[in-house]
Amino acid sequence: MSSLSTMKFYFGSLSMPIISTLKFCVIMMTLSTFQAFSANSHLDSGDTKIASTTTANVTQSQQVMAPTEINKLNKKIAKAVQSLVSPYSQLAIAIWDPQQQRSLFELNTQKLMQPASVMKLFTAVTAIAELGHDYRYRSQVFIKGPIINKALEGDVWINLSGDPKLTTQDLSRLIAQFKYAGIEKINGQVQLLTTANEQVRAPGWVWDDLGICYAAPVSRLILDGNCILAKLIPSQNGIKGETRLSISTSSPIKVFNQARFIPTSSNKQSRDLCQLSLARFDNNQYKLSGCYPSDGGINLAIAVNDVEPYMLAKLEALFKQHQIVLKHAINLLTDDDSALSAQFNEASSSKDEPSLVSDDEELRLIASHSSESLMAMLDTMLKDSNNLIADRVFKTIGRSFYQTTHPQVSDNFTHASKAQLARLNEMGIKLDSANLVDGSGLSRYNAISAAQLMSLIKLIYSDERFTSLDSALPEAGVSGTLAYKRGFQTKLRAKVKAKTGTMLGVANFAGRMQTSQGDLYFVILENGINPHQQAQHQVSSELLTAIMAIYETNEELQAD
Incomplete structure (x- = not known):
């Protein structure tokens, strides 16, 4: 019996993680040097390339908007981007005006980035195309x-x-x-x-995540999300710091508990050095050790191992x-x-x-x-960013796609990836340069570009098969992962519907924004964020707020 992993925990609500350790095995795709504001370099490809005299270069269509108008809009958006971007992270942006069918701003749109949970948009579209809205398990x-x-x-x-x-x-x-x-x-x-x-696990999943419920094994055998809820509470023997684990007696797992609590009044250094870890063993046996600052108890969510x-x-x-x-x-x-x-x-x-x-x-x-219908599942998947649903649906896509021509194909991530790429290609989404490994975005091997993601957003809103996905997206200040997200509670409230994609060092958004001049589609991918500053990171909300203001007050746009 050998130890497999050390784990972080969710404390309290499963949708609000408190990370007790930052031991991630981060496998990054190679990204080119970030040169967002080089006045002499062109950004990406398009109908027309404008070498702006400002700090950014923007791709626009001459057929829709004259170069002089493009430059005026570029200056405003580029200035907003420049004031917000970090010199250490990599940023890709695509803004599209569906009414005028024109690109308003593009930055690094061909660069491959880690998508995190915005990958679920690809899964949702492919699932509807392959399985149908009413598919049930x-x-x-x-x-x-x-x-x-x-x-x-x-x-x-x-x-x-x-x-x-x-x-x-x-x-x-x-x-x-x-x-x-x-x-x-x-x-x-x-x-x-x-x-x-x-x-049951995709290539590129971070090793430290595998004991947490958001990385539960994706199997034909799933029960209660393959997740076990428990609570670590002070021991009843009165010995200071000792704990006991409260877990349902019907849960067929065994946890050896050696964890301790330290008072929340302990000095900062003691609290910072106090971490919990969970070692996973064969046959669903675990060892909980380390310490945690608490005067009461903490909730744990442990993924089934076998x-x-x-x-x-x-x-x-x-x-x-x-x-x-x-x-x-x-x-x-x-x-x-x-x-x-x-x-x-x-x-x-x-x-x-x-x-x-x-x-x-x-x-x-x-x-x-x-089960409930596929559309009901996709609603939960997108609003709550549910990884288990995303990857189970992803694997189902693969089996369905090959069941007639290759019935011997196994139910795995590799075949699902090939099926998804083929399906998306049929719908005009070209992903030759991309790397799609799973359906949830958990894998660090995933890589897509802002241009590819924008193509998918356009498809969602132009093809009647997929327009129902708009109601499944989180709404700023209202629902899902955007209900309480920082920066989305005031000017953007109820005006942004988007899929979020967040993991260590990654903060992505893709969706639709309502303005007084009409809707805008947007993709914002940011990788390489300082993990110690990520909790306070608000580049996307501040950028969307700025773009909304620019778009609503631009005279040239109002004159079109």
Whole structure:
């Protein structure tokens, strides 16, 4: 049994992390030297390149706006950018006017940047195109054999499809159907279908993140987000500093707790040096150590490490809870056998309704649970920046795309990436220079440009298949990750709908801004931010506020 990782924690709300350690294995894509304000260099490509006499160069279309007007607008926007940008970070900006179909400002739009969670926009568009708005995940229970004296003289197959919102309560209702079917004992085998050698984490995920729930394993087997909530509280033995871990008794994990609290009144150096860490071991065993400044308790969110033993333990507990006796332990069964999969498909009715009246020798469906629709999931994914939903949907895209031509393709991130690139290319989103590794943006191997992301934004608002995504985006000061974000509570409130993308050293935004002169689409990608200053970082909100003011008061724009 070997230790796998050291972990940071979420304390309190899962959407408001407090990082106890900054040990990130950051693997950065090579970025060219930031020369945003070189008066003699051109920025990116476009219909027309203007060598501005100001501190920035901007690409504009001569067909829509005369060069003299471009320069006037450039000077104002470039001045705003210059006053806000850090000399240490890399910045890429694209501003588009959809009414006039013209680019208002472009900076470093061809440079590859780490997208973080704005990657979820690519996932959302591809998912709708490939799976459809009403796609649902189905969890099913099949049986075969006669029922004699309340005992099933045959086998059971539990087929979970990777519903990212499946809860213990949902699974409990599935198991309860055995009693409704008149089954109180199972003499045959109970088998949980699984995928052989499933890739549950994407390449490039930061090692230190893997014990945290926002980096929970993405599997066919998902329950309660593959996340375990716990609370570290002072020990009841009265010994100063000692702690105990409060965790649900139904959670089949084991945590060895050696953590301690120090008073919040301790000096700053003591508080700064006090850190918690979690070592992960095989079979969902963990060791919590270190210290944390607290006079009360802290909430923890621990990612399941090994999904298969976790799900087996949960199922066994639910069978026991519903007083259904199992003659044998629950087994894992890989469904790579296409003939077996075909039997399950045939046994599922077209309406996905269980049927208890059937030949005892036939495979029959006795319980089924359907997830909410894909659009409902995408709403949660975008508003809350839910990584598990994003990566589960991403992998589903891959399996769906290849199921006809290459049914042997496994459910993994590599195949999903190829499928997504192919799908986006069909829709005119050219990503030859990009690198798409996962659906959530967690991977440090992801790399996209502002120009590529702007192409996607234009597609979302021009193709009726995707316009519904606008309502799923976080709204400044109102919903999702923008509800309480600094800088979005006053002038931008209810006027910006955008996907955020934040990780250590990264702060990205992409979406739509309402102005009195009409909407603007924007992409702001900033990488290489000083992590010690990131909490106070407000470049995007200040830049959008400045651009709104410039756009609304520009005489040339009003004259068009």
